[in-house]
Amino acid sequence: MDQLDRFNRRYNFLPKISAAFFYSLAVAVALNFFWTPGHMYSSGITGFAQLINTLSERYLPFTLTTSMMYFALNVPLFIVGWTKIGHKFTYFTVTTVILGSIMMHLIHPINMHLDPLVCAIFGGMINGLGTGFALKNGISTGGIDIIGIVIRQKTGTSYGKVNILINLIIIAAAGFVFGWTRAFYSALTIFINGRVIDAVYTQHQKMQVMVVTSHPQAIIDGIQDRMHRGITILHDAEGAYSHIEKTVLVTIIDRYDMYDILNIVKKADPYAFMSVSEDERVYGRFKEQEIV
Template sequence: MDHFERLSRRHNFISKLSAAFFYALAVAVALNFFWHPGKIYASGVTGFSQVLESLSSRYLPFTLTTSSMYFVLNIPLFILGWLKIGKKFTLFTIIAVILASIMMKLIAPIKLSYDPIICAIFGGVVNGVGTGIALKSGISTGGIDVLGIILRRKTGKSFGQINIFFNLIIVICAGFVFGWTRALYTALNIFINGRVIDAVYTQHQKMQVIIVTEHPTEIVEQIQEKMHRGITILHDAEGAYSHNEKTVLITIIDRYDMYDIYNIVSKNDPYAFMSMSEVSKIYGRFIEQKPV
C-alpha cells in the first residue's frame, strides 16, 4: 500500500511540474511571438509587467524588463497564496513563475505576424491553454490567478470573469501607451484568454444532477463515498408510464465529476433516468475542492 502511495505522490509531483513547465513555455511563446511584436498587453501580472517595461523605457534611464518584473510583482502574491490557499500550492506557483521568468528571457522574440488581430487571438489562445492546464493540475501561474482562486471561493464567479474584471486597467494603459486601437486589440486578447481558461479549467463549473431510480441506496452510498457530495432524496415518486415507485436524487457536482457519476448510476441502475444542467450560482453549503 505504501508503494502505491509513493507512486501516486511521484506521479502527482511530475504532473504538476510538467504543467508548470508547459505554462512557462506557453506564456513565453505568447509574449515573445505575439504580444511584443503586436504591441499588445497580456492579462494579469504579465500585462502589468509589460506596462512597467513600456513606461520605464520611455521615462527612465533604464528598462524594467517584463521577465524580471513578472517575478518581482508576484512576490507579495506568493505570501498571500501561502497564507490563504496552501503551502504546496504556493511552492508549485513559485516554480511556475520562476520557469516563466526564465523562459521569457531565453526564448528570442520572433514576429510571426504583422497583423495585431492575429497576434491578439493566438497570444490569448496559447496563454489561455497554458494557464488553464496549470490551474487544472492544481497549481497557479501567480498574479491574478491567486486572487482569482480566493475570490472565486468567496463569490462563486468563474475564473475567466474575475480575470477579465481585473484586466480592465491594462486595457486603459494600452490605450495611453500604444493608442486606443491597440487597446481594442488588448481587450480582444484578454477576452479570448479568459474564455480559453474557462474552457480548459472546468473545476469552477458546477452541474445539477437529477437521478430517477429504483435503486437509490447503492447510488447514494457510492456518490458519497467517491465524490463526497450531499444529496437530496425525494421518496414516493411515480413513473407515469410504468407507475412503478421511484426515488429522485438531486445533487450538485463539479463538471469533471460527470464521468464518475454516470458510471456509478449506470452500474447500479441501467434503467435510471439522469439529467444534468449547468448551474450559474450556488447558495448554501458546497465543498470547494482545494488545491493540493
C-alpha cells in the same frame, strides 16, 4: 524508487510539473511571438510586467525586463497563496512562475509583421490554454490567478470574469502607452484569454444532477465516498409507463465531477435515468473542492 513513486501518487507531482512546463511554454510563445511584436499587453501580472518594461525602456537608463518583473511582482502574491489557498498549491505556483520567467527569457521575440488582430487572437488563445490547463491540474500561474481563485472561493464568480474585470487597468495603460487602437487589441486578447480559461478550467461550473433509480443506496454510497456531496432523496416516485416505484436523487456537483458521477450511476444501476443541467448560481451549503 518506491519513495519517489509514493511522493508522486500523494502530490500528483508529475502531472503538475508537466502542466507548469506547458504553461511556461505557452506564456513565453504568446508573449514573444504575438503580444510583443503586436505591441499589446497581456492579462494579469504579465501585462503589468510588460508595462514596467515599456516604461523603463522609455524613461530609465536601464531596462527592467518582462521576465524579471513577472517574477518580482509575483513574490508578494505567493504570501497570499500560502495563507489563503494552501501550501502545496503555493509550492507549485512558485515552480510555475520560475519556469515562466526562464522561458520568457530564453524564448526571444521574433520579428514577424503579423496583423494585430492575429496577434491578439492567437496570443489570448495560447496563453488561455496554458493557464486553464495549469489551473485544471491544481496549480496557479501566479498573480491574478491567485486573486481570482480567492475571489471565486468567496463569491462563486467564474475565474475568467474576474480576470477580465481586473485587467481593465491594463487596457487603459495600453491606450496611453501605445494608442487606443492597440488598447482595443489588448482588450480583445484579454477577453479571449479569459474565455479560453473558462472553457478549459471548468471546476467552478456547477451542475445539478437528478437520478431516477431503483438502487438509490448504492449510488448514494458511491457519490458520498468519491465526492462527499450532499444528496436530496425523494421517495415514492412512480414511472408513468411501468408504474414501478422509484427513488429520485438530486445533488449539485462541479462539472469536473461529471465523469465520476456518470460511472458511479452506471455501475450501481445501468437502467437509471439521469438528467444534468447547468446551474447559474448555488446558494446554501455547497462545499467547493479544496485546493491545497
